Amino acid sequence: MIPALRLAPTDHVVDFGCGSGSLLDVIHSRIEHYTGVDFSPDFISYAEKRVAEAGITNARFECSQIVDFCARHPAEFDIAVSVDMAGYLNDAEFERVHAAIRGSLNPRGRLFLYMANGAFWLERLKKRGLAPVSAAPYSSVRTAPEYLELLRQSGFGDVRVSFTPHYNALRRLHFLSGLPVVGGTFRAKVLVEARR
Numbered sequence: 001m002i003p004a005l006r007l008a009p010t011d012h013v014v015d016f017g018c019g020s021g022s023l024l025d026v027i028h029s030r031i032e033h034y035t036g037v038d039f040s041p042d043f044i045s046y047a048e049k050r051v052a053e054a055g056i057t058n059a060r061f062e063c064s065q066i067v068d069f070c071a072r073h074p075a076e077f078d079i080a081v082s083v084d085m086a087g088y089l090n091d092a093e094f095e096r097v098h099a100a101i102r103g104s105l106n107p108r109g110r111l112f113l114y115m116a117n118g119a120f121w122l123e124r125l126k127k128r129g130l131a132p133v134s135a136a137p138y139s140s141v142r143t144a145p146e147y148l149e150l151l152r153q154s155g156f157g158d159v160r161v162s163f164t165p166h167y168n169a170l171r172r173l174h175f176l177s178g179l180p181v182v183g184g185t186f187r188a189k190v191l192v193e194a195r196r
């Protein structure tokens, strides 16, 4: 997904639901500044320790609910990223959180949302109870049209979607995503780009 972000050396990037901040490892040398936001104190202290040990200086972390953080940082960021975070949110929370994220972007800002694709064959099996599911609260895996609709309802205008391979061994099946009719069930991950 990194090439799709089209990062610039002047970019201020915010990573919502950053966890241990692993995105920072692959983007810190390409941007001006990174902010990681997560409501888990354990993840934030682990991320801060990890980044200090790595000697990365253009980053900071904040332990906060996303909505509260955005209220404190209006129109500030060039790029907002969320990786595997939106699955924590039911539809009402999704709209509230993403309207807040939109408010944290500057007028040229862009959001990149990366999530499992609800149309992927494995996610379909999970929905039918035929494959093991992750523990709650990680529960809302959606299809691309569902992400698009929710982002539009959250206020985002220009929204577009692409599909990426899985990051585990299932990526080897990605070539099947080009097949007619059944190709959609082999698209493991959705990457949505939305302009403020």
Ligand SMILES: C[S@@+](CC[C@H](N)C(=O)[O-])C[C@H]1O[C@@H](n2cnc3c(N)ncnc32)[C@H](O)[C@@H]1O
Pocket: 016, 017, 018, 019, 020, 021, 022, 037, 038, 039, 040, 043, 064, 065, 066, 067, 082, 083, 084, 085, 088, 097
């Ligand atoms: C599956 S983890 C992904 C972590 C990281 N993005 C990664 O790819 O390694 C999702 C993270 O989102 C955080 N999170 C979920 N909802 C949140 C919210 N409303 N405010 C802040 N953090 C949230 C969780 O604490 C968790 O660390």
